Amino acid sequence: MKMKFYSRSYKKVELFIRKTGKRNGTFLLECAGKRVFGTEVSNELFHRVTIVLSEHTAYHVVWENSQISQMYLCGNEEIEETGIEYLIVNNEQPQPSEVLDTPYREQFHxxxxxxxxxxxxxxxxxxxxxxxxxxxxxxxxxxxxxxxxxxxxxxxxxxxxxxxxxxxxxxxxxxxxxxxxxxxxxxxxxxxxxxxxxxxxxxxxxxxxxxxxxxxxxxxxxxxxxxxxxxxxxxxxxxxxxxxxxxxxxxxxxxxxxxxxxxxxxxxxxxxxxxxxxxxxxxxxxxxxxxxxxxxxxxxxxxxxxxxxxxxxxxxxxxxxxxxxxxxxxxxxxxxxxxxxxxxxxxxxxxxxxxxxxxxxxxxxxxxxxxxxxxxxxxxxxxxxxxxxxxxxLPRELSIRDGKLYQKPIDAVYALQREVLLEWQTGKFAELEIPGNSYYCCMEFNGKTEFAVTLFDDGSDFLRVVGKKSIVELQSSKSKDKQARYIAEIEKLEKLEIFMDRRTVELYINDGEKAGTKIFMYPTKTGRISFWFANEDRVSHVIVRRMEAIWGE
The missing domain is CATH 2.115.10.20 (Glycosyl hydrolase domain; family 43)
Incomplete structure (x- = not known):
């Protein structure tokens, strides 16, 4: 296998490599047709190799009978600003969007x-x-x-x-x-x-x-x-x-x-x-x-x-x-x-x-x-x-109120909110399709009402949040642990926040009085949220906003 890369301001390349068969593998790094680094790959377990590079230089890599789990550029003075640059993952050369923007990848976690x-x-x-x-x-x-x-x-x-x-x-x-x-x-x-x-x-x-x-x-x-x-x-x-x-x-x-x-x-x-x-x-x-x-x-x-x-x-x-x-x-x-x-x-x-x-x-x-x-x-x-x-x-700011630990997402999380996708208008039921399936929902209540917020339902599988009497319950048809129920006990529900991020949902009740985290896998980047309230006059506000991804340039 082979690839080319340009070092830019990076001064090193690191990789994890192992041999893949009975015969030893090889790894070769060339520049302008000349060998810069070469090694025989004899390890059956991955080991790290670090190679010094020249800046702003084109290189050519060839490896045989070997597997590279990760290979990235590093070693520059401004590494904390640029981060590393991935060249190879899992022995392939995918574009960042192929890695980061999938139905099974959180976008703001x-x-x-x-x-x-x-x-x-x-x-x-x-x-x-x-x-x-x-x-x-x-x-x-x-x-x-x-x-x-x-x-x-x-x-x-x-x-x-x-x-x-x-x-x-x-x-x-x-x-x-x-x-x-x-x-x-x-x-x-x-x-x-x-x-x-x-x-x-x-x-x-x-x-x-x-x-x-x-x-x-x-x-x-x-x-x-x-x-x-x-x-x-x-x-x-x-x-x-x-x-x-x-x-x-x-x-x-x-x-x-x-x-x-x-x-x-x-x-x-x-x-x-x-x-x-x-x-x-x-x-x-x-x-x-x-x-x-x-x-x-x-x-x-x-x-x-x-x-x-x-x-x-x-x-x-x-x-x-x-x-x-x-x-x-x-x-x-x-x-x-x-x-x-x-x-x-x-x-x-x-x-x-x-x-x-x-x-x-x-x-x-x-x-x-x-x-x-x-x-x-x-x-x-x-x-x-x-x-x-x-x-x-999500990073949570902690505080103690009335002897209880409160956990609320930090302000920088809320700053990821973008355009309004839905704002509550009176009625018992509302439904919305959400491209990208990364969003924030906030519901505020002025009294007790039963409710159900459905985050996924394809007729066989579902993910929903249900409120009834003194509990809020997160329900998932895909839960493999049949002994578990995901229940928050509360005296009075005033505010419910939902951070839905493709395969992960986090709930925050009453500005952090209770918090709950659950994963839910399904193969689509399109989300859908629906609301049902038994007493809509006890719902003072509902809003849904898109959340911005954190991995952009």
Missing amino acids: FTPYVNWNNDPNGLCWMNGKYHLYYQANPHDQKWDNMYWGHAVSTDLVHWKHLPYALEPQAEILASSDLIGGAFSGSAVVLPEGMRIFFTRDIEKRGGAGDVRQSQATAWSTDGISFVEEKEILPAYAVKGIDMNFRDPKVNRIEDKWYMVVASNYCGKGSVLLFSSEDMIQWSFCKPLLQEEDPQIPSMECPDFFPLDNTWVLLASVMGVRTKYGVYQPVMYYTGEWKNETFTVQSREVCDFGCNFYAPQTLEHDGKRIMIAWICDWAEERIATKHGACGGFT
Whole structure:
């Protein structure tokens, strides 16, 4: 196979390549008929190759008996403004529109360019940009060896993809019998650079009991390349913990650094608390929180922070279901923090949908912002050509009101609204076709009424929002988890916002009193929304607006 490209202001090209048959493959880069770089491809697993380029130069690439999962231009000084430029994905050379503008691709939610992502990591603000790292498999639309993907933004909505920041360990990349890599973590920004904290996992494929998870740190002056990686907490570092030991989140609280880590401690799913003076030497304090349910193996991706004169702990609870049967919910706990002890005062589900997990927050400009992984435990997503299996929720600003955690999309999300497609006129029923199927709908109520908002219905499958008495329920005929119902309990419904983005919908009730996330796959870019109200005089306003895509030039 072969291709040509022009380097423009980029100074490097990076690619992930492996051989595809018994014979070794080859990769050759030429310029003006002369060989610039060549290598024999002998690895059965993907490995990264970085090649230095000349600027504003034409190149020719030839590869045989090899597969390239991703190849992109990078290394320019203005990389945070330009982002990387993809040349090859999944061994082909598609145009960006072929990748980004499909029925199965969100248009105003973050997704990787192609293939897999899960947890957000290292969310922070540094040198005028928001940095978002995330768990990624660059090579396929499924979980496997973990890398850290990377993107930057000025507003948490429009993103530029950057080179992958972390790779799996060398021994994992050298053996098909091992799996693991760079698992979840966080970032601390200092005047001189960024320190990240993350889990190194290594285990045998298929060997669920043979797992070693340790905490590591690395340093970066630019947030793009990381050096000086070192282990700071080895596997089984605390007596009483098991193989679950991951997802460090580090914050400064008063005069110390504190780290919360997901684990199982003395047989209970736990969030463990560590402290440090220098972020290198860490001491175990105590469990910050433990759940008594023996079915919980771990409390993944914890985050602990002050908010509106209270303290909040977020944790993704493995192995259990909510009151309404939703599997592996994210819980939020509010309470008091004193003498390294968190006293819980309330405990509630964070998101009433089934596709919300591993949230991470940052504090910037006096606001606490949260982003979560749009997970898919029931495997409802469909693998598509050059697709992305994963993505993140809209960034949500957090606040505490009457002891409850409120979550509302940040202002930059609302700024994506464009022309009005429908504005309510009196009547029990209304219907609208929406080209593009990426839109915002807001309904305001001045009293109680039963209602139904249908977001899809082809006679066999449907996605709808139903209001009745004191609940709002999101109903999907495509839900594979038959135990689950997606219900928000509310005393009074005043406002319902719907962000429909092709395969993902997010609901926000009463300016963030409740939030719900759900995926729904169907093979069309045309949407249709319809409304039915039992008492239309109790509906004060309905509006539908088109939402602008975030991936334009």
